[in-house]
Amino acid sequence: MKTTPPLFNKQKLVLACCAALSATGHSTVFAQEETSEKELEVISVVGHKITEFEQQNDGGALGKRAIKDTPFSVDVISLEDMEIRQVNTLNSLFSREASVSVDGSAYSSFGDTIRVRGLPLDYTQSFKVNGMSINSFSGELPYEAFEQVTLIKGATGFMYGMAAPGGIVNYVTKRATSDALSANVGWRSDSVFSGHIDASTRFGSEDAYGLRVNLVKEDGDTYLDDGGIDRETASIALDAALTDNVLWTVDVIYSDRLVENSWNRFTVSMDSAEPLPDTVDGSRNLAVPGTYDGYTNMIAITGLEWNIDDNWQLKLDYDYSKNETSWIKSLNYLLNSDGDLSILTYEQYFDVDYDQIQGVLTGSFSTGAIEHNIVAGAAFQEASTYRNDGGEHGRIVTRNYATNNLYEQADVPTYVPTLQKDLALAWVDTQRSVFISDFIALNNEWELLIGIRSNEIEHEVSEYFSSSQDDYEDTAVSPTYALMYKPNASTTYYASYVESFEGQTSAVGEEYANANELLEPLESSQYELGVKTSGEGWSLSAAVFEI
Template identity: 35%
Template sequence: MARVSDQRLARAVCIALTGLSAVAASAADTSAAPTEVDTVIVNATRIGTSLEEVATSGALGSKKLLDTPFSITVISDEEINRRQANSVAQIFINDPSILSASPSATTAWWGAQIRGLDVMNYYIDGVPFLLSYGGEFPLEPIESVEALKGLTGFMYGFGTPGGAISYTTKKPTEEPLAMMALEYRNDSVFSGQLDAGGRVGDSQAFGYRVNVAGEYGEAYSGADLNRTLVSLAVDYRITSDLEWFANGLYETSKLEHEPLYFYWDMYEDARLPRPTYDYENVRIDNSFYEYDTLMGSTGLRWRINDEWKANLTLGYNEKEHHSNKMFAYVLNEAGDYEGYAYNFAGLLKNYFSRVLVQGEATTGAIRHELVFGIDYQRNTTRWGNDWHWSNDFNGNIYQPQDFVVTRDIDFSLAPLSDDERQTALFASDTLHIGDHWQAMLGGRYTEYEQVDHDHDPTFDSGYDTSEFSPTVALIFKPADYVAIYGSYVEALESGSRVGTDGEPPYMNAGELLPATISKQYELGAKYEHDRLRFTAAAFHVERAAQIDVYRDGDRYLTQDGMTLYDGIEAIGNVNVTHDLTMGLGATFIDPRIDRVSEENAALEGNRPAGAPKRQFVANADYRFPRISGLSVFGTVRYLGDFYYEEANNVLIPDRTIVSTGFEYQAQWGGRRAVITGSINNLLDEKYWDRNTLGEGINGALGVRVYW
């Protein structure tokens, strides 16, 4: 049934495109064209974001992308809406270094990946946010999404070294704004959004931005979506130089009977089973994953003078999880599996405060861009009183599964368990030496503490440490539109607590592994001039490895050796004509395990889990010159094979995915209207992701009306 609906939607998008072409062509006939349609002017734009765009990366402050000695990708809400993206994978579809192994309409269990390394560092308006265990952030209130590739120690403090993904929420508008959006996704998902903003009061001092959204129905995989969101952003101009701001968001989401989440730790055969998109065979009828998200921040922006400004930010967010999620250990090529029900509750909270000062000064012939400040962050976790992980059912991925959960689930919360605290001082100086050279020196000193709330005498669950994270960089700008840079960064990764799930379970579950230091060296170039934009980087990353060790048949998680990532990435696009833009991107990585102990000598030289050696992207965007407002676009993305685990026994095959869509902008009764359509996995490529079946062909049709 889902396959039929997918095909119907694909045909509907194609029919809509054909129909819009005919309607727009008629509108383009000057003898009959109404005045409103003639006012629609859409120019060709490059795929992605201009390097003149300003990025805000933690302690680095605000800089143009061209002037940052790191690789950063920024995607605007305009591009997100145009492509109808609803997952990290779809947001960054044209960046070959950024990957999410979670298809849409699934619980994003492990987050994203950048340059072959997992990323668990997420920020909302600069405030850290704990997206672990079910992590897509709602996009309706988002202005842009930024990915900082590589180590983030100086910019953000303790965190995983793959990079950081930062969301910027929509802010009050200077002019009145009202937008309504309606969208349909197959099989029967309907969503709506209201977005309103403006300024009121004396001298228009008070600004507001309100977003209300909902999404309900059955996705292409048969999973049921039920999501509601409300967000509010306000500001008040106390004086011409001092502004107060506040943002708040609440979302409740429940995803029911999504397909099984697969593990390969017990797999026996050389080849994986044939992937199938008969999702109804791999769903548990009464399974679900639900969460409530609450976040808020407030603060002051102070323009001290023309050269200096200061920001104070106070933030809080929490996410409460209730899991009745289903997992399966695939056993063989025939598709047999052992199924596990996973019940737990968790409440993750984050408290954050920052004072940041940014400005300029001159000493002799050198101009300094200075940034300095102080951060405080506290993360706490309460887990549920009831925890269940058990082999409750078995089956085959090609056969119907009739298991349902009958046990009573207790989602009440136990007392505080995990408690992490960071206090940090940071500063950076970008020195402008003459007209063509910039040097950047930066550092962050962090005091990190994990507080023991478990009171378990069998192991020490708390520790504290202090570390300094330096950053140095050199930028050469032979012209205003080109930058060649080199940078060195260190990052601090907090110690992780060994989990209690897995099969067989870890014998050292609950043990706290110590904090580690990662290092990154990067050489890069950025260019944007006339019709061409190009970025490239070569990098080397060193990170402490976590390895499964078997001792007398028992399984332990240990820190041993290093994982090394040497790579090159390049992304470019060109306006071939005024109406046609084409882009290419590639990432090549040589990931390997190195410097392991004699106990793990067999892993020396193996590939780290989840790291593909090659990724390629080709894309195009065409605007019809004779049909005002109509454009089509498409992307072909290749992901190379990668291993599921460090032992390199289970290889996830490569795949190539094609996606396409259209956008038509018009005037309806004097109001701007935008019609969009998209198809993901156009050729219905069947593939395995790291822990899920792939995302079968699916698409969307939507309309946004502005007044």
């Protein structure tokens, strides 16, 4: 496998991984009968853990509620489930979720993201850690650092502010338990080695302090010819009970991920009358030698939780995250049914810094026989994007770099990078929002949700990028309404309405009359009818919706 020069000026993590090898044995059970003994074979069946509707879900402006009490479609993936299924990619994370499809793969040249109900999630607003925004350009996060992943399907404008209408994925970090240490090693196709250490301890008076550390190393050859992966991850989670009523948490996650010679994207440029070419071996790699995708992510979140009394709680959170991206990509243009290809290459650097602060007050009170559960809060978020000042808007594009064929490998020259990392501020996206919701329990069976969120977005372009984009400001109010009927403790019927307001915008392509025009954010509306019910060892949820 070709070795790619280091992407970033950094000192490599040194992971001293202890190996714990485990084997699953088969037991033999003997049944004694009156006249004979029969040896019975024990068959072990391993499956994923079903979503338990009693699990708590952090629904942003909805607050923390059990899944059965949330009037939207929610799927929760537990740590146990992830470990049983050996989750290591976004594809494997959502492999059992019928409404989710994955675009790309963990080793594709544009990373991967998901579509929920056919609608794409975006890299900049649709992924959260502990409810706070992050960038996820690679699509892949270090799953070893998380104990739960929640997917809220559909529009989420009220719950989380601006985001694509496909949904929100929220990753919940691991917390310290009792003193524990685990280590494992793995070997995956084609020849990818991985090692993981998970250490946890509690200390201080009455175990008031907790610390959990995860260290990961992954390295080897992927299933693609000449493809490679090199990943290092370190995460620290600290919690401290400062008083009986005040909890302080700190989470820091660092991940450095390099994919070499990743498979690339195709554009069909052949005549529409021509038949499509025959299929190609899935391990065939058509990437230009020397291409790579590199992502360095650092996420730091701290929170303070104050239980004012038995009914009211105040929570303050601050999040800083930084994403450094560097890549050399090759794109293939399919010219005809014989499989001839024209190759384009481009190299690019860009960074995104996120700052977010959020305060949420939750509480309950009664007005006569009616109980109110209030969630009110405010949030401020700023994302600064830095682009390289060389090339075309920070890229060096080489059209007609080489030719190739799907079935007969040509001698494609190795790409030699020339772009230097010299970043300048390109634009700043700012969001401000305030929100309030009330879950109104009319009686033991009927519950009503009313909520509203005001979102303000500001896109400010630097002088460096002012020739291709304009400043803009916009405001939207995102309401939500829901009615829930609970005939018994294990069943909920619901009808809900929610909107979304997309903060991510895009410029019109060069081939259109309004080329380079920056489009306004999109607004979406969603209606949903659903049911959630469960019994001993099973659960069922179903929904019909319109967006």
